[in-house]
Amino acid sequence: MTKAQLFEQILRKRSFLCVGLDTVGDDVFEFNKRIIDATHQYAVAYKPNLAFYEGRWEEFGRTCAYIRENHPEMLIIADAKRGDIGNTSEMYARAFARVADAVTVAPYMGRDSVEPFLSHVDWAVVLALTSNPSADDFETLRLESGEFLWQRVLETAKTWGSADNMMFVVGATRAETLEEVRKIVPDHFLLVPGVGAQGGSLEDVAKYGMNGECGLLVNSSRGVIYASDPAAEARSLAEQMGALMDRFLK
Amino acid sequence: MTKAQLFEQILRKRSFLCVGLDTVGDDVFEFNKRIIDATHQYAVAYKPNLAFYEGRWEEFGRTCAYIRENHPEMLIIADAKRGDIGNTSEMYARAFARVADAVTVAPYMGRDSVEPFLSHVDWAVVLALTSNPSADDFETLRLESGEFLWQRVLETAKTWGSADNMMFVVGATRAETLEEVRKIVPDHFLLVPGVGAQGGSLEDVAKYGMNGECGLLVNSSRGVIYASDPAAEARSLAEQMGALMDRFLK
Numbered sequence: 461m462t463k464a465q466l467f468e469q470i471l472r473k474r475s476f477l478c479v480g481l482d483t484v485g486d487d488v489f490e491f492n493k494r495i496i497d498a499t500h501q502y503a504v505a506y507k508p509n510l511a512f513y514e515g516r517w518e519e520f521g522r523t524c525a526y527i528r529e530n531h532p533e534m535l536i537i538a539d540a541k542r543g544d545i546g547n548t549s550e551m552y553a554r555a556f557a558r559v560a561d562a563v564t565v566a567p568y569m570g571r572d573s574v575e576p577f578l579s580h581v582d583w584a585v586v587l588a589l590t591s592n593p594s595a596d597d598f599e600t601l602r603l604e605s606g607e608f609l610w611q612r613v614l615e616t617a618k619t620w621g622s623a624d625n626m627m628f629v630v631g632a633t634r635a636e637t638l639e640e641v642r643k644i645v646p647d648h649f650l651l652v653p654g655v656g657a658q659g660g661s662l663e664d665v666a667k668y669g670m671n672g673e674c675g676l677l678v679n680s681s682r683g684v685i686y687a688s689d690p691a692a693e694a695r696s697l698a699e700q701m702g703a704l705m706d707r708f709l710k
Numbered sequence: 711m712t713k714a715q716l717f718e719q720i721l722r723k724r725s726f727l728c729v730g731l732d733t734v735g736d737d738v739f740e741f742n743k744r745i746i747d748a749t750h751q752y753a754v755a756y757k758p759n760l761a762f763y764e765g766r767w768e769e770f771g772r773t774c775a776y777i778r779e780n781h782p783e784m785l786i787i788a789d790a791k792r793g794d795i796g797n798t799s800e801m802y803a804r805a806f807a808r809v810a811d812a813v814t815v816a817p818y819m820g821r822d823s824v825e826p827f828l829s830h831v832d833w834a835v836v837l838a839l840t841s842n843p844s845a846d847d848f849e850t851l852r853l854e855s856g857e858f859l860w861q862r863v864l865e866t867a868k869t870w871g872s873a874d875n876m877m878f879v880v881g882a883t884r885a886e887t888l889e890e891v892r893k894i895v896p897d898h899f900l901l902v903p904g905v906g907a908q909g910g911s912l913e914d915v916a917k918y919g920m921n922g923e924c925g926l927l928v929n930s931s932r933g934v935i936y937a938s939d940p941a942a943e944a945r946s947l948a949e950q951m952g953a954l955m956d957r958f959l960k
Contacts, residue, residue: 482798484801509794509798509801511792511794511798511799511801511802511805512798512801514767514801514802514805514806515767515771515805515808516767517764517765517766517767521765541792541793541794541816542761542791543791543816544759544761544791545840545841545842546842546844548732548759548761548762549761551734551759551761551762551764552761552764555761555764555765556764558765566791566793566816566818566819567818567847567848568816568817568818568837568840568848568849569816569837569840569842569844569845569847569848569849570842570843570844570845570846570847570848570849571844571847572842572843572844573842573844587818587819590795590818590819591795592795592796592819592820592822592823593820593822594796594819594820594821594822594823595819595820596820597817597819597820597821597866598817598818598819598820598859598862598863598866599818599819599820601853601854601859601862602853602854603851603852603853603854604851604852604853604854604856606854609848609851609859612848612851613848616847616848
């Protein structure tokens with residue numbers, strides 16, 4: 461899926477919601493199917509986190525295939541946070557290319573660990589500034605050059621691809637930092653976890669992070685899939701997002 | 711497996727060889743079985759890289775189960791380079807705990823991404839300084855404090871666990887750096903890839919990296935498993951390792 465196609469879908473649905481399929485329990489595929497059927501008109505992307513499918517690739521694969529077949533407009537993000545030396549990363553990239561449009565990747569090992577994903581899937585989604593408390597252990601370290609590590613990751617990684625094949629993960633718990641992020645990557649899509657359960661503000665994310673093509677995918681996992689009424693929860697998020705698009709889409 | 715048990719095995723076999731089961735092609739389990747039967751007396755650990763098993767967990771699981779059942783003295787390292795926010799990393803850790811003794815983990819997201827592995831498997835093996843060329847993109851950046859990022863990773867990560875439940879990945883292509891690594895983590899085991907195909911020197915690794923309990927697991931993947939005679943290749947490496955233990959074991 462291209463960036464233009466993604467933006468077109470966002471405009472049509474008035475939503476930049478990504479639903480995280482972090483599904484536990486038995487019968488994961490049937491659960492996911494129900495969630496997908498209930499939420500697809502309010503969302504533009506699904507993001508199964510591979511931690512919930514380790515050793516259960518079949519359920520992950522069936523879920524992706526179901527989305528592809530029944531809701532082909534949706535972006536499928538394999539939230540795998542993979543990364544290895546080049547020829548090994550390529551093995552990961554080829555495996556995910558069979559089922560997903562995008563894969564999240566960890567930047568620590570540098571360029572050759574990320575490039576194979578750019579070649580094999582539509583989007584490599586590089587971790588930059590994550591939403592967890594211990595992001596401060598390394599991501600926010602200040603370098604000799606004066607930058608924070610996450611800033612250098614953005615600056616370096618953006619040279620490996622383009623805004624048409626790379627996105628970045630930036631947590632909603634650091635919404636004010638999105639203004640700084642946008643100085644480095646004005647045109648890239650950002651995948652933003654951490655709204656809801658982790659305390660991030662959707663309004664702040666839109667205010668500081670939205671660009672002229674929206675440029676945001678805001679993820680909700682448990683908040684949607686384990687809501688008493690997932691469709692109502694997704695619709696409510698989409699309504700908020702549509703209103704924020706009216707205010708902040710430049 | 712405890713550190714004492716690992717060292718005891720190293721002394722008995724006079725080897726600190728880890729064989730990387732980076733197996734491609736059909737019938738992966740049968741191939742692995744042959745490699746394991748041919749090499750176990752010359753090695754102390756097996757390390758399937760999960761990139762080669764993405765979507766093929768059954769073959770990974772069968773391989774680990776075969777090792778457990780037939781060669782229970784071997785350390786099984788799931789080279790997965792995983793890492794996610796805490797409760798999600800725990801899903802990974804629980805899945806790997808069913809089949810492996812150790813898991814490699816990426817440090818970028820910090821403490822909460824690594825800790826679940828310390829709770830669920832015997833060993834978390836944290837990436838510090840990897841053997842790939844683009845390790846220089848981020849790992850060797852100099853911080854405001856004067857350290858390199860990889861030094862800070864060692865210093866910070868070692869406080870999350872101990873030398874009895876944490877190891878570090880340090881590439882053999884940077885053997886001279888092992889002296890610096892040992893100043894920070896004198897007692898931890900190091901998992902060292904990059905000897906052979908990637909050009910690292912086994913003698914330098916032993917000279918700069920060995921400690922009083924050996925403290926080294928040197929990995930060879932393709933160099934062993936795709937050798938014309940894997941047993942002979944593993945034996946040759948073990949013989950070199952035994953000789954290096956005579957010289958450098960303190």
